[in-house]
Amino acid sequence: MICPEHEITDRPGYLKGYGHEVLLVRQVFTHKDGSKATLHLVCSDLSCDYNAITTTYKKRWAVEVFHKSLKSNASLAKSPTRTVRTQSNHVFMTICAAFKLECLSIKTQKNPFALCRKLLINASRAAYDQLQLLLAATA
Known part of the structure; x- marks a missing residue:
């Protein structure tokens, strides 16, 4: 056709x-x-x-x-687990994380990959700010 x-x-x-x-x-x-x-x-x-x-x-x-x-986004392939129980828990939690990310993506009308990167950048920024506070307190 x-x-x-x-x-x-x-x-x-x-x-x-x-x-x-x-x-x-x-x-x-x-x-x-x-x-x-x-x-x-x-x-x-x-x-x-x-x-x-x-x-x-x-x-x-x-x-x-x-x-x-x-x-x-949920690091399914990066599981450090060795036993069946911990592997099952890791798979379940990655599915939950991906589902929550998808819900947040729908709510914010943003791509889940871009949203995940934004969350990681904000988390890194917060960790860096905490590091600067610790360094200032020890100086």
């Missing part, structure tokens, strides 16, 4: 190194500044159409962003 007004296509094809037929989807976006970007998607379910594939991709992308937030 080709729709020139939306510049979208879907057609069957093959990928190098994968022996089965797949559905290849291409969507061209025009950004606000007039530049164009192309999104290429692949689906192994040949019964899907363009709309089903792009809808699934939108849902999947939200999950990918959440995983990135878990790893980057």
